[in-house]
Amino acid sequence: MPSAKKIITREDVAKLANVSHMTVTRVLNGEANVSEKTRKRVLEACDRLQFRKNLVASSLRSRKSHAIAVIIPTFRHELYSRLLSVIEEEAQKKEYCIIASQLLRPDQAQAYLSWSRISELLCRNVDGIILDCDLTPEMEERLAMESVPLVCINRYSPLRQLDTVVSDYRSGFSNLTRLLIRNGHKNIIFAGGIAGRAEFSDSLAGYQEEMLRNGLTPVQHGSGYSFEDGIAIADDLIHGRFSFSAVMGSSDYVAVGLISRFQEHGLQVPSDISVTGFAGDSITQFYHPAITTAQQPVQELALTAVQRLMYRIAHPDVKDKMTACIPVMVLERQSVRKL
Amino acid sequence: MPSAKKIITREDVAKLANVSHMTVTRVLNGEANVSEKTRKRVLEACDRLQFRKNLVASSLRSRKSHAIAVIIPTFRHELYSRLLSVIEEEAQKKEYCIIASQLLRPDQAQAYLSWSRISELLCRNVDGIILDCDLTPEMEERLAMESVPLVCINRYSPLRQLDTVVSDYRSGFSNLTRLLIRNGHKNIIFAGGIAGRAEFSDSLAGYQEEMLRNGLTPVQHGSGYSFEDGIAIADDLIHGRFSFSAVMGSSDYVAVGLISRFQEHGLQVPSDISVTGFAGDSITQFYHPAITTAQQPVQELALTAVQRLMYRIAHPDVKDKMTACIPVMVLERQSVRKL
DNA sequence: CTGAAAGCGCTTACAG
DNA sequence: CTGAAAGCGCTTACAG
Numbered sequence: 001m002p003s004a005k006k007i008i009t010r011e012d013v014a015k016l017a018n019v020s021h022m023t024v025t026r027v028l029n030g031e032a033n034v035s036e037k038t039r040k041r042v043l044e045a046c047d048r049l050q051f052r053k054n055l056v057a058s059s060l061r062s063r064k065s066h067a068i069a070v071i072i073p074t075f076r077h078e079l080y081s082r083l084l085s086v087i088e089e090e091a092q093k094k095e096y097c098i099i100a101s102q103l104l105r106p107d108q109a110q111a112y113l114s115w116s117r118i119s120e121l122l123c124r125n126v127d128g129i130i131l132d133c134d135l136t137p138e139m140e141e142r143l144a145m146e147s148v149p150l151v152c153i154n155r156y157s158p159l160r161q162l163d164t165v166v167s168d169y170r171s172g173f174s175n176l177t178r179l180l181i182r183n184g185h186k187n188i189i190f191a192g193g194i195a196g197r198a199e200f201s202d203s204l205a206g207y208q209e210e211m212l213r214n215g216l217t218p219v220q221h222g223s224g225y226s227f228e229d230g231i232a233i234a235d236d237l238i239h240g241r242f243s244f245s246a247v248m249g250s251s252d253y254v255a256v257g258l259i260s261r262f263q264e265h266g267l268q269v270p271s272d273i274s275v276t277g278f279a280g281d282s283i284t285q286f287y288h289p290a291i292t293t294a295q296q297p298v299q300e301l302a303l304t305a306v307q308r309l310m311y312r313i314a315h316p317d318v319k320d321k322m323t324a325c326i327p328v329m330v331l332e333r334q335s336v337r338k339l
Numbered sequence: 340m341p342s343a344k345k346i347i348t349r350e351d352v353a354k355l356a357n358v359s360h361m362t363v364t365r366v367l368n369g370e371a372n373v374s375e376k377t378r379k380r381v382l383e384a385c386d387r388l389q390f391r392k393n394l395v396a397s398s399l400r401s402r403k404s405h406a407i408a409v410i411i412p413t414f415r416h417e418l419y420s421r422l423l424s425v426i427e428e429e430a431q432k433k434e435y436c437i438i439a440s441q442l443l444r445p446d447q448a449q450a451y452l453s454w455s456r457i458s459e460l461l462c463r464n465v466d467g468i469i470l471d472c473d474l475t476p477e478m479e480e481r482l483a484m485e486s487v488p489l490v491c492i493n494r495y496s497p498l499r500q501l502d503t504v505v506s507d508y509r510s511g512f513s514n515l516t517r518l519l520i521r522n523g524h525k526n527i528i529f530a531g532g533i534a535g536r537a538e539f540s541d542s543l544a545g546y547q548e549e550m551l552r553n554g555l556t557p558v559q560h561g562s563g564y565s566f567e568d569g570i571a572i573a574d575d576l577i578h579g580r581f582s583f584s585a586v587m588g589s590s591d592y593v594a595v596g597l598i599s600r601f602q603e604h605g606l607q608v609p610s611d612i613s614v615t616g617f618a619g620d621s622i623t624q625f626y627h628p629a630i631t632t633a634q635q636p637v638q639e640l641a642l643t644a645v646q647r648l649m650y651r652i653a654h655p656d657v658k659d660k661m662t663a664c665i666p667v668m669v670l671e672r673q674s675v676r677k678l
Numbered sequence: 679c680t681g682a683a684a685g686c687g688c689t690t691a692c693a694g
Numbered sequence: 695c696t697g698a699a700a701g702c703g704c705t706t707a708c709a710g
Contacts, residue, residue, distance in 0.1 A: 061705040
């Protein structure tokens with residue numbers, strides 16, 4: 001029976017070291033009150049037997065799994081995979097592991113988190129959850145009721161009653177707008193977005209405020225955040241009677257779509273039209289022309305979220321909620337021209 | 340004491356449904372031999388009490404965690420995050436969760452898997468491991484000894500004694516070479532790669548064989564897989580006395596680096612020089628010109644790996660090892676010109 | 679500084 | 695079809 005390997009337990013170690021299994025526990029958990037001699041003996045025995053602590057057993061008894069769950073729409077988009085990356089790095093440092101799960105199944109466009117998803121995770125006794133997905137108000141209430149340590153990242157919760165870490169879209173777009181105005185642009189169009197989303201309202205508000213402050217007329221056109229949306233909007237802009245010297249994409253991919261379509265119509269970026277993106281995905285760096293954009297503060301978002309989650313885990317009874325709004329940095333590149 | 344919520348257990352459900360906790364277990368685990376009436380009563384009780392099965396307890400007793408670990412170099416590269424995405428989707432379908440972990444810590448260039456990493460995972464009783472990282476021969480032997488269900492993906496193990504799923508680099512590059520030759524190219528340079536890596540040897544072999552088969556002279560130049568490597572190689576090629584009409588990048592990012600540098604030197608792609616990439620990252624689709632490349636078969640790699648892992652988990656005593664080599668599809672786009 | 683006892687919430691193995 | 699007992703490998707709470 002090749003797979004029937006004997007499992008080494010604390011008891012085996014205890015026997016070899018000639019102590020009780022409690023002493024082994026104390027040594028392994030780094031508790032202070034063990035004599036140096038005993039400690040050494042135990043450690044040696046562990047080594048000799050190649051003892052491996054069973055975290056599942058420890059988790060059952062102590063109700064601490066040292067695991068956190070992360071739910072994001074998909075691993076395939078750069079922003080999400082970068083967030084996940086920083087979260088995991090940080091969790092690793094704190095000796096937590098992450099259970100990563102994607103919201104979207106390939107066959108369905110379900111964008112909202114379902115309770116069963118949370119339930120599966122709670123069955124596994126995760127110590128906390130980081131959430132980057134859309135919540136119905138009912139879900140939010142249920143989550144609050146359950147009082148599991150939880151932080152929303154990159155998205156507002158509908159009732160604003162959960163800990164939340166988001167980018168400052170408003171000032172991000174306001175800074176981008178200011179950059180264009182400083183470069184002499186007056187007719188600047190905001191392209192894309194999805195009505196009803198808080199992130200979009202904030203973005204639009206940042207743009208509009210800056211335009212109005214400078215006596216300019218804000219114009220928003222089209223919807224969406226994808227490459228294809230950018231293509232479609234470019235078509236509209238070219239065939240409609242818009243007059244503009246610059247277009248601000250709601251995302252980097254909208255910007256890329258805009259630029260490629262403009263070029264297909266013989267319009268060069270930035271010599272004929274200036275274009276900006278939003279997010280700071282790697283394509284903005286490698287694209288030709290390199291695209292001026294605002295960098296999502298991935299590192300800070302993720303670190304803040306993990307920190308807050310750890311705080312919640314350590315203080316389950318604290319009730320006050322936090323919302324952190326992380327500044328966004330403009331990255332000046334080649335897709336904007338000085339008029 | 341707000342956080343001292345009573346935990347509902349099988350025993351509570353049993354009491355309410357007026358059965359033993361074993362019967363509750365049977366119902367919850369979908370075992371057949373329970374009368375319909377009892378089953379209904381139990382299910383109702385579960386519902387009423389909002390009972391949640393404790394998977395940690397179940398895992399401790401049954402030694403099955405229904406969790407698999409995935410170790411990849413980083414979540415930040417497209418190939419890896421796509422692999423992770425498909426693996427997770429597939430695991431989800433089979434009711435497994437994934438513990439995702441990155442090999443590289445930000446502060447160290449450690450590319451090799453350490454034993455402690457595996458050990459942490461085994462402490463958590465994961466049912467299996469999918470590995471996309473470099474292994475020393477010692478690590479491979481130790482892993483084989485431990486006999487935990489394990490599959491290598493996207494990389495060969497040094498001793499070839501582990502289950503492995505990789506792309507067919509050889510025929511991928513051979514097909515790419517054939518495409519260029521069919522388009523009239525004779526002086527084709529292979530750019531980049533890292534000596535000593537099996538994936539690189541295979542790639543190079545595919546290219547060389549195809550060149551020789553057509554009476555052409557293979558020339559390999561430069562090393563690496565990054566954008567910057569592509570830039571550096573482009574400089575070499577321009578300033579050296581190479582004569583060539585096409586360059587095959589070892590990766591998509593090498594191709595992008597080559598193209599941008601060529602363009603900075605006034606050489607247009609594809610009118611002056613043809614360039615190909617490898618991997619099928621999204622940038623090849625959005626770049627201008629869109630880049631001809633060979634698509635890593637992400638879906639098949641991941642599905643095959645998960646399938647094989649599930650097989651290993653179900654049959655821990657089967658000893659024979661498998662190596663799957665998944666075909667790679669050429670994607671013809673605009674960066675290759677017909678001479 | 680050390681240990682004996684109880685228990686976390688399940689599943690296993692057996693009995694009826 | 696149903697149940698009583700034991701045990702998975704730890705931690706908790708208490709005693710000395």
